[in-house]
Amino acid sequence: MKKKKTSMIVAGILILLIAAAAVLTVAKTVKADSLRKAFAEQMSLGERYLLEQNYEEAVIAFQMAIEIDPKNGDSYLKLSEAYAGTGDYENAVSALENGYGQTQDERLMKAIEKYQRLLKQIPVLERLAEVMAQADRDTVWEFQKGDEYRDMADSAEEVIIYPVDDKMYLLIYPCGHCYYGTMEDGKRSGHGIWAAYDVSSEFSSYYDGEWAEDFPDGAGKYWTVCHPVPEDLFYDEGTWADGLEHGQIISTYVSTYDGETYTDQTVHTSKNGIPDEVADLHPERKHTAEGKEFYCMYSDEERSEYAIKGRKYGIVHAGKGVDDNKSMIRREDEE
Numbered sequence: 235m236k237k238k239k240t241s242m243i244v245a246g247i248l249i250l251l252i253a254a255a256a257v258l259t260v261a262k263t264v265k266a267d268s269l270r271k272a273f274a275e276q277m278s279l280g281e282r283y284l285l286e287q288n289y290e291e292a293v294i295a296f297q298m299a300i301e302i303d304p305k306n307g308d309s310y311l312k313l314s315e316a317y318a319g320t321g322d323y324e325n326a327v328s329a330l331e332n333g334y335g336q337t338q339d340e341r342l343m344k345a346i347e348k349y350q351r352l353l354k355q356i357p358v359l360e361r362l363a364e365v366m367a368q369a370d371r372d373t374v375w376e377f378q379k380g381d382e383y384r385d386m387a388d389s390a391e392e393v394i395i396y397p398v399d400d401k402m403y404l405l406i407y408p409c410g411h412c413y414y415g416t417m418e419d420g421k422r423s424g425h426g427i428w429a430a431y432d433v434s435s436e437f438s439s440y441y442d443g444e445w446a447e448d449f450p451d452g453a454g455k456y457w458t459v460c461h462p463v464p465e466d467l468f469y470d471e472g473t474w475a476d477g478l479e480h481g482q483i484i485s486t487y488v489s490t491y492d493g494e495t496y497t498d499q500t501v502h503t504s505k506n507g508i509p510d511e512v513a514d515l516h517p518e519r520k521h522t523a524e525g526k527e528f529y530c531m532y533s534d535e536e537r538s539e540y541a542i543k544g545r546k547y548g549i550v551h552a553g554k555g556v557d558d559n560k561s562m563i564r565r566e567d568e569e
Contacts, residue, residue, distance in 0.1 A: 307339030478507030507546030
């Protein structure tokens, strides 16, 4: 009888131990799930703050995420982005170094190299911001063709975003183009200047005007010049939508020859990049090119101007957030 009673006690203890272990396991699982949820919430919150360019709050959110899970490399990368958003590359590097010590994540080392490079380039970024603020295209183009600027652009593997102050940002693209102006939700919006000095294509362009959703959008002025013929300057003033001509466009051609400056001007209207057709007063002068059809977009007593059927006209290289040669406006006649 005594032996049976002892066995029952042992069995009871085992049951209690098993129950306690089960409770502990459940508690650990619940805690782990809770921590994962809390981590995800902080990361999501930080991402939203980054998008809104609320970098101070983003720093706090990602720091809390790190406290929850110090072994996750993503949170250190995002924290460095938040610091970089305020131009604080030193803290960006510190955050990444701390993260690498915790995670041994090689992505962090690559990011460290990027921000260390940016730290060395701050003097060039500051000088470029001063030049862009003057809003003088010739001065900007002159700076862009200099060695300091070319070296910085060539070393960039992604868009460099440098906050000039609380409102103005400087963006340098790997292709060498740059933007100086306001932004909203990480996109070029408001008023801004965009400049390109392309050595390979021997072509420079410059836009000063309104932006929305990363495109020239609204009133603005757009200059272009071909390097082999610097005495010929083309200048458009009007309105754009999504980088395309939309509304009245005043086109001015300025040429300097033997010390004399000649100016010629035409006016046309466009819808979504397609110039409106007008009556041609000089149809006998209409020229054609192989495989292309033309129609009249401007005509007066002296001459007529033509547009190519199917071609969309707008700001060259005005692609969303990319600004390289692949982002040029697609033209149906070239597809």
